[in-house]
Amino acid sequence: MVGVEFFGNFDLASAAIWLFWIFFAGLIYYLQTENMREGYPLRDDNDEPPANESLWPLPKEKTFQLRDGRGELTVPSREYEDSKMRGDLALAQSSPATGSPWIPTGDPMVDGVGPASWTPRRDAPELDAEGHAKIKPMSSLPGFHVSAGRDPRGKVVVGGDGEVIGRVIDLWVDVPEQMVRYLTVDLNPEGTGKTRLIPMNMARIGTDRVTVRSLHAHNWEAVPTIRSAGEVTLLEEEKIMAYYAGGTLYATPERAGTVL
Numbered sequence: 297m298v299g300v301e302f303f304g305n306f307d308l309a310s311a312a313i314w315l316f317w318i319f320f321a322g323l324i325y326y327l328q329t330e331n332m333r334e335g336y337p338l339r340d341d342n343d344e345p346p347a348n349e350s351l352w353p354l355p356k357e358k359t360f361q362l363r364d365g366r367g368e369l370t371v372p373s374r375e376y377e378d379s380k381m382r383g384d385l386a387l388a389q390s391s392p393a394t395g396s397p398w399i400p401t402g403d404p405m406v407d408g409v410g411p412a413s414w415t416p417r418r419d420a421p422e423l424d425a426e427g428h429a430k431i432k433p434m435s436s437l438p439g440f441h442v443s444a445g446r447d448p449r450g451k452v453v454v455g456g457d458g459e460v461i462g463r464v465i466d467l468w469v470d471v472p473e474q475m476v477r478y479l480t481v482d483l484n485p486e487g488t489g490k491t492r493l494i495p496m497n498m499a500r501i502g503t504d505r506v507t508v509r510s511l512h513a514h515n516w517e518a519v520p521t522i523r524s525a526g527e528v529t530l531l532e533e534e535k536i537m538a539y540y541a542g543g544t545l546y547a548t549p550e551r552a553g554t555v556l
Contacts, residue, residue: 329355333371364427380416385409405542406518412542417530424472429527431477434467446501453481453506459513492519498540510543
């Protein structure tokens with residue numbers, strides 16, 4: 297019999313549970329180290345290695361072939377992390393102690409710091425599975441139309457101060473997801489061609505207007521622009537989203553003040 301002659305008194309149940317725990321521990325180690333491929337090695341406020349970088353060692357460098365001819369990416373890599381660093385930020389440390397808050401020294405929304413901060417993502421559009429730009433203006437997509445809810449096109453855009461700043465003239469659609477990602481606003485209702493994108497999640501569409509509470513009238517001129525009329529890059533998206541989000545705190549000095 298197998299249980300008597302081959303294994304003898306060996307406890308198969310005990311072996312199975314110990315093999316499971318060994319496998320589970322190895323899985324945790326693998327996932328934790330793979331999670332450290334981007335954002336590592338860590339640096340402290342003085343650009344030195346921190347005293348407590350991690351309980352886990354950095355994984356060995358691995359090179360990935362990027363799709364659609366976009367080159368290679370090797371991570372983790374100090375060179376790669378340095379390439380993403382933004383120098384000369386308009387910030388000052390509030391205290392010499394490590395981990396102290398950094399205080400904006402200029403216009404944080406324009407400088408892109410604090411809640412308005414952005415990371416230098418790839419300056420190329422996000423692609424779908426077939427290599428085409430995912431987000432496009434609806435005016436260039438004859439097969440798309442608004443099938444439910446309110447169509448914001450033609451409605452005036454109102455900021456958090458109640459001032460009318462323009463009119464919605466187009467929608468930007470995530471084609472594979474079939475979702476509206478941005479609204480195009482002409483900053484002059486008469487149609488001067490000076491346009492900006494509004495992230496859909498920062499807009500509220502009413503019966504007669506589109507309200508963007510995070511910005512006031514004087515903030516709209518500085519909204520980051522896009523260089524192409526037919527596509528938006530990941531970097532441009534990052535800057536636009538950061539600007540609108542940062543306006544929640546920085547649009548006016550009163551918003552950044554103490555609230556009781």
